[in-house]
Amino acid sequence: MNILWDTDPGATERYRFALGVDTQALDSAAMVARAIHDNPQVEQIVIGSDIPIDRACELSEATRLDRPEIGVILLRSRVDVTTLSQALRAGIREVVASDDHTALAEALRRSRELTSRLIGHASGGSAREGRLITVFSAKGGVGKTTLSTNAATHLAHSGLRTLLVDLDLSFGDVAISLQLVPAQSIYDAVSMSGHLDDEALRGLVVTHEESGLDVLCAPNDPGDADRIPVPTVSEVLKVARRSYDYVIVDTPPSFTEHVLASIDVSDALVLIATLDIPAVKNLRVAIDTLDMIGSPKDSRIIVLNRADAKVGLRPEDVEAAIKTPIAVNIPNSLTVPASVNRGVPIVLDEPKSPVSLSMKELVDSHIRTGRDDEVGSAAAAVGQTSSRKSLFRGRK
Numbered sequence: 001m002n003i004l005w006d007t008d009p010g011a012t013e014r015y016r017f018a019l020g021v022d023t024q025a026l027d028s029a030a031m032v033a034r035a036i037h038d039n040p041q042v043e044q045i046v047i048g049s050d051i052p053i054d055r056a057c058e059l060s061e062a063t064r065l066d067r068p069e070i071g072v073i074l075l076r077s078r079v080d081v082t083t084l085s086q087a088l089r090a091g092i093r094e095v096v097a098s099d100d101h102t103a104l105a106e107a108l109r110r111s112r113e114l115t116s117r118l119i120g121h122a123s124g125g126s127a128r129e130g131r132l133i134t135v136f137s138a139k140g141g142v143g144k145t146t147l148s149t150n151a152a153t154h155l156a157h158s159g160l161r162t163l164l165v166d167l168d169l170s171f172g173d174v175a176i177s178l179q180l181v182p183a184q185s186i187y188d189a190v191s192m193s194g195h196l197d198d199e200a201l202r203g204l205v206v207t208h209e210e211s212g213l214d215v216l217c218a219p220n221d222p223g224d225a226d227r228i229p230v231p232t233v234s235e236v237l238k239v240a241r242r243s244y245d246y247v248i249v250d251t252p253p254s255f256t257e258h259v260l261a262s263i264d265v266s267d268a269l270v271l272i273a274t275l276d277i278p279a280v281k282n283l284r285v286a287i288d289t290l291d292m293i294g295s296p297k298d299s300r301i302i303v304l305n306r307a308d309a310k311v312g313l314r315p316e317d318v319e320a321a322i323k324t325p326i327a328v329n330i331p332n333s334l335t336v337p338a339s340v341n342r343g344v345p346i347v348l349d350e351p352k353s354p355v356s357l358s359m360k361e362l363v364d365s366h367i368r369t370g371r372d373d374e375v376g377s378a379a380a381a382v383g384q385t386s387s388r389k390s391l392f393r394g395r396k
């Protein structure tokens, strides 16, 4: 989580997009020092432009000794050489102009990466984190759930420890698509907030027997969605990354605060469009919003679902409209709803069908990385022994 140290009560709202929702605003050095001491979740401190530079440097020097993994970022209304060199000497990671929210978001991302590397080294370097992928589209019904369940099933079936999280908290249908009957849901993580660990998370998931995929389902009661605080979702995803090789997150069709929290910690973002003007327009708006909040462009994977539908719009028209290349085209096929109705993911039901082959291409060429062997052993290093043999070795 982030701490924003600023005396201006409006600062949280002003920097909300850059900082994300997992942020606590504090207005005194003493309160910041106490939070650093008491809360192991604190990873970044952003110091507002009203805080005098000497006070900011004092805090950074103290933090460098007590919690060296924490990143300190300084906001200034004017960035000059004197400020930069003073900040550098005190161990402040970045100095950013207070009106440049994109630069702040990017500085936070760089700092977070450094923090996770430092945490990795501190724990002996063995607890390498898995990859987290959020599947999103601002328009409903384009295939998010189809794609996330099949991608996650394919990863799990390849021998990788995979968790699928249904973040469509009100209307999630991952459980029904996979014919799972969950005893617990993500709602049960709320009572464990602040002390969720690998074992507690394992108690909340249900396993899809055919593939070995673990699933953290959405609540049964749509009303529970509003009772799940955003920091709980962030904590669940953080613990999940430590426990699994891959975490795939299915989402509702809008930028809810829960979705933003997931995007915030994602290594890659799968964005889906279909060949209709509203879907393309919504994808364009989603891309603009992601640019605004500083989400890295190179982590986006654009997928065109039902790409061969003869509806007057071509894949090239979509690429021109969104000014981004399409990574994978998935054909339209009646076998998709048929497999959903049977409750068997199409990658298992008809693995050789063109739809399955394109979904596997998405996973194997764009989601998986060359370090699968390493992440597989990392999961084992944190006490997770896979019950299945690894089928993926040498078979990418």
Ligand SMILES: Nc1ncnc2c1ncn2[C@@H]1O[C@H](COP(=O)(O)OP(=O)(O)OP(=O)(O)O)[C@@H](O)[C@H]1O
Pocket: 137, 139, 140, 141, 142, 143, 144, 145, 146, 147, 168, 251, 252, 253, 305, 306, 330, 331, 332, 333, 334, 336, 337, 338, 340, 355
């Ligand atoms: N390639 C495809 N060919 C044919 N039908 C498809 C294809 N992809 C998805 N569908 C069908 O489209 C419908 C919507 O898909 P899905 O539920 O995955 O979308 P979604 O984006 O998750 O929707 P929501 O926003 O409501 O959660 C489903 O009935 C699914 O079977």
Ligand SMILES: [Mg+2]
Pocket: 144, 145, 146, 168, 173, 251
């Ligand atoms: Mg869905």
